[in-house]
Amino acid sequence: MSVVKKTNAGYTVQLSIGSGKNRIRQNKTFVTRREANEWLTQQSAILGGSKALLYQRKMTVMSFYDLWVANKKKGLAKNTLKSYSATKNRLSPYLSRIKVSTLTHQQLQGVFNMLSKRYSHETLRKDLSHIRSMLRYAMRISVVTAKVNPANDVVITGNDDSYYKNVDDKVLPLSEFNVIKEYLIRFAIKKNDWHTRNMLGLSIAISTGLRGGEILALCYKDIDFSECILTVNHSWDGELVAPKTKASHRVVPIPDWLVDKIKYWADLNNLSLDSDMQVMTRKDGSVGSVGSLTSAFKKLQKKLGFSPQYSLHNLRHTIASHLLNKGVNIVTVSRLLGHSSVRITESYYLGLVSEDKVAERRKVLELL
Template sequence: MASIYKRGTTYTVNVSVVKNGKRVRKTKSGFKTKRDANYWANDIENRKNNDELSAVFAPDITVPEYFGKWLETYKGNIKSSSMTVYLATLHTIERSDILSTTKAFKLTRARAQQYLNEFGSTHIRSTTAKRKTQLKSAYQDAVLDGFIKVNPFERTIVTGSDPKDNDLKFLETDDYLLLINETKLVPTINNDIILIGALTGARIGEILALTTDDIKDGIIDVNKTEQSATRTIDTTKTKSSVRLIDVPVWLTDRLNSSYQGRMFNISQGAVNKAFKKLQTKLEFKNIVSFHGLRHTHASYLLSKDVSIDYVSQRLGHANTAITMKVYAHLLSSKRLQEIDKTISLFDKGLQ
């Protein structure tokens, strides 16, 4: 920080700078106005910041080197789960024929687009979009820091394949109800985890973080999550993810009588493996991931005319707009049914 003070009829400025590895004070006097003194101080501060940044972001570093340094500098305090996603991007660009050896501050928009095309050729569009968002953010800081004038990822196009049909992410109603009855019948750790997922729509990390203190009469209190990579307990995905979920009392009675303290000492990968094995054993047509069970839970409730407001709260969505976006195809189908019912009412009334 610069200090400005008046000496006689003029102003003097002191600024702390680093020279030859040592911090020294740079002083300049004789400014007629405080405004002039501020201009000079700001100029010195900007030069100092640029010098410090240049020491971190050398002008000849490659794109992966810049992205890694950017993570260290600007993303040091993010959650480990978020950092895992950023590190996946870093790993990807380190292996990219297009970006691995490209100088970070020489990257053109055309070359950035070539990379997105390359990545999109083997990934779905939403995954490519996430990569672009992260790289664009990194390069936006390069613009703000004065290393480049234009963000090379600005106005680039996201490419990639379409995701699997939404129907493949849901269990059929008969399969869903069979799954609940099967896991209810035989109490095991895997069955209990799957049963909680089926009856709550909770995320797998939220379930694995549960303790018996979170299990009350007919209510499961979701207030934390387990990070997949480290298996450590962390805050929930969003503030709205903290919620109370109503469940049958027999479920909470069963859990309280079977566990004490933290309930499940098992990895998310092991749960997913067991869940898919059970679906295969039950001869389900569509094999879904554990997250697909969350979609199945919500879809089942919406198909039974449960309020979208309540389903949204149950899932821990921030608002119903998110729920409507995720389940747009299902809600559209329901809307067509409502149209048919409405037209039918008027047709009968006019006969």
């Protein structure tokens, strides 16, 4: 039986579907009864009772992938849907006979080892991201009962020069990076302004190298304003979720100018600095998307006279590559980015640093 109860914190949904070992229980609190009822209706439709859950657990990985895409389909751009479809075409030969409920990390790693012989690093990185998100959804509705997402820490192997051949497409020139950073430092904060909110998100990105989802999930209480540090506790995937890997839980230093901007933004909007509200929360209470931040970033590039070719994630690439080129220890860079191992940092970024430093880096990695 599922009910909505009024509590001191708001309206709490107590969702209960199925029975015995197949019973699903979820509790979630909302500000309004309407939000609570909408969520209850949505979850009941998704889970569809214990029989539907048992059926979903028997589905193959790719059949469940189709279900996941269908649930996300509304409102997605055509290019995004094409990307999901391309992932399905590449992975279907390997995952069409494996049950989603029994999929293991070792099986996924084996699949991506084979795919690495045929496809580019960038292509497989997107495929892995799609599978990871699908499995996160499967865990959320109890189709997958593993405590750790099987896609976490899967490494895309192989010597893929195609991933590195267009460095200019991945890393902003230092001159452009500095101009953009200077603009964000000087940008004037305005109350309840959507443009200001986007500029604040870009300021966090260019100062920390956080992933887009981590920026959207950042709450005021996650920031130590006196010590000038922030703690990454969550990521954003339509709701607050665990970060990508265990190593993604990390403490990141932030510059004084960014601390001052966030404090001023909170003060203008009468928000407490120890609030659990997300910094990127909109006036209507919703949270934006990584796509909206990327769009704002491209508009800013165009405004400053640059070709708007770089995405929000390219800021992360840029920070990493410039730090490595300046001689910052690769272990430090790996921890700053929240990678689960130094090997992952090496696989992503050694191809983006100057050639005269690559051999030196590889010698270091052999000893780590």
